Amino acid sequence: MRTGVGSRAACVSALAAFAVLAFAGEAGAQGLMVTGYADLEAQVQNVGGDNDTEFFFDNHHFNVIAMGNIIGDIFAAAEVEYEHAGEEIALEYGYIGYTGLKNFRIMGGQFIVPFGRFNKDLHPTWINKMVDRPHGFRNIFPQTYSDVGIWLSGGTAVGNGARIAFDAFVVNGLMGEDGEDIRGFRGNDREKQDGGRDNNKAFGGRLGLELAPQGFDIGASIYTGNYSDNPDEDLNLRLFGADAAYRNSGLEIRAEVVTADQEGTVEDLTKTGGYVQAAYLVDSKWEPVVRLSVRNMPGESQDQNRLSFGLNYYISPAAAVRLNYHINNEDSDFESDNNSIAAMLVTSF
Amino acid sequence: MRALKRIVLAGAVLAISLPANLAAQRSGVEVWSQTCGNCHMNQPPDRYTADHWASIMTHMKIAANLTDDESEAALEFLQAGARKVAEAEPRPAEGVQVASSDPTFLPISAANGAKIYKKQCIACHGEKGKGDGPAAAAFNPRPSNLADAELMQGLTEEELREAVAEGKGAMPGFASILPPEDLEAVLKYIRALSAED
Numbered sequence: 001m002r003t004g005v006g007s008r009a010a011c012v013s014a015l016a017a018f019a020v021l022a023f024a025g026e027a028g029a030q031g032l033m034v035t036g037y038a039d040l041e042a043q044v045q046n047v048g049g050d051n052d053t054e055f056f057f058d059n060h061h062f063n064v065i066a067m068g069n070i071i072g073d074i075f076a077a078a079e080v081e082y083e084h085a086g087e088e089i090a091l092e093y094g095y096i097g098y099t100g101l102k103n104f105r106i107m108g109g110q111f112i113v114p115f116g117r118f119n120k121d122l123h124p125t126w127i128n129k130m131v132d133r134p135h136g137f138r139n140i141f142p143q144t145y146s147d148v149g150i151w152l153s154g155g156t157a158v159g160n161g162a163r164i165a166f167d168a169f170v171v172n173g174l175m176g177e178d179g180e181d182i183r184g185f186r187g188n189d190r191e192k193q194d195g196g197r198d199n200n201k202a203f204g205g206r207l208g209l210e211l212a213p214q215g216f217d218i219g220a221s222i223y224t225g226n227y228s229d230n231p232d233e234d235l236n237l238r239l240f241g242a243d244a245a246y247r248n249s250g251l252e253i254r255a256e257v258v259t260a261d262q263e264g265t266v267e268d269l270t271k272t273g274g275y276v277q278a279a280y281l282v283d284s285k286w287e288p289v290v291r292l293s294v295r296n297m298p299g300e301s302q303d304q305n306r307l308s309f310g311l312n313y314y315i316s317p318a319a320a321v322r323l324n325y326h327i328n329n330e331d332s333d334f335e336s337d338n339n340s341i342a343a344m345l346v347t348s349f
Numbered sequence: 350m351r352a353l354k355r356i357v358l359a360g361a362v363l364a365i366s367l368p369a370n371l372a373a374q375r376s377g378v379e380v381w382s383q384t385c386g387n388c389h390m391n392q393p394p395d396r397y398t399a400d401h402w403a404s405i406m407t408h409m410k411i412a413a414n415l416t417d418d419e420s421e422a423a424l425e426f427l428q429a430g431a432r433k434v435a436e437a438e439p440r441p442a443e444g445v446q447v448a449s450s451d452p453t454f455l456p457i458s459a460a461n462g463a464k465i466y467k468k469q470c471i472a473c474h475g476e477k478g479k480g481d482g483p484a485a486a487a488f489n490p491r492p493s494n495l496a497d498a499e500l501m502q503g504l505t506e507e508e509l510r511e512a513v514a515e516g517k518g519a520m521p522g523f524a525s526i527l528p529p530e531d532l533e534a535v536l537k538y539i540r541a542l543s544a545e546d
Contacts, residue, residue: 035405075404157416157419247386250489317390
């Protein structure tokens, strides 16, 4: 998300304030800390194609997180993301939370919308097992999607290491023009609303079940809200997601699907995407990964699928080198041989 | 879609209303290996200070939907091995004997080692040391079979001490978790496991 000078100044000021608190002796005793993650990417695109092959470096992320138990049961966290070598700066989240209730937490502010596993948990590059996001999580679910509102989260043990996880949220919601790309609907803040016209809030949440000793978890997510930026239109956007994962002895298999039902004045649109991914960690160091991701959009010309092969080397539990080869099939203006190579050095700190 | 919303809503109400004590409590190391490792590589306890772990576990309680019991157990495990902050405590005068400040201090013995093993090691290595504890499935390679006489005879005392103290593979180093007396006691007990085999 691009931001103006004012927003950048706000982000930097917020970060500076947190940093001062974190390093000050008195506040440091509260457990405030500064952490984050950073990466360096190298991309070679259109491999095997004509003379249009591109090679570039990208400092895709340098994200700084400040968080801590402020006082009593009040917790605060903020992440400032510097993307593409500072070209894009935004507050990914900044919220305060109350954690004094048994197994139940209440947060207010800007937060990463708890929908699915990739948006909620897996997208940070030091966690994501591949350099890029899978298809379906750009133009169908607009990952990374943060919004402003109220978030309730919690977990309840149900026996033998099993746990039900639940999240619910009410937020300003995605907003844009009739039938347009969902990715452009993010950032529905006061500035975009031009005075706060949008009274239609979006609702949703995720319900999951984790069988920890068996290494298995599943979940379902929903989002619903009026997305039209025209006050005279009532156009609903409904997103539905389902996810599942299995882990055992270094093997991890994940799958996630997302569907968007987007109402329009001319026609309703249905968009579907998702991925299946398998990874195998060997000796806590090497990890081959394979991922198939697809997206089906209205009209065949925007359908895409990608088969990706990756190899991760973990320098430490916090740092990795990733190497990916993508076989891309895009039924749009691209040639079918626009395969790509991506490499990344990433660390959390 | 309306039906789905109802299912999710009903599930959320059910989840909130379930009694928390219905569950068997997982140990901190089980939560660390099974649930933290569900998203990312398990971070060693000595990566952060105890205060930092407190903040991180609150963050994870929110973001990863941990129960209060799970986050408290994981926090206890992580803080026990947390990176120590340099303290400006005065050193005792030469020749003055200082009693161990650790209330768990017990003589170096296999019996004491058994107690420490049960608390710190059993989740991964299992009751008999066979590498088949409840948290073992999260790792590759699996935790070592400490009851394997051939494997253990191939390890010198120094090699075994180094592995336990400094950590090996996904196993964190216990030199920062256990006082030296307890480390020696648990080493004795580990040796006894293969002798029983």
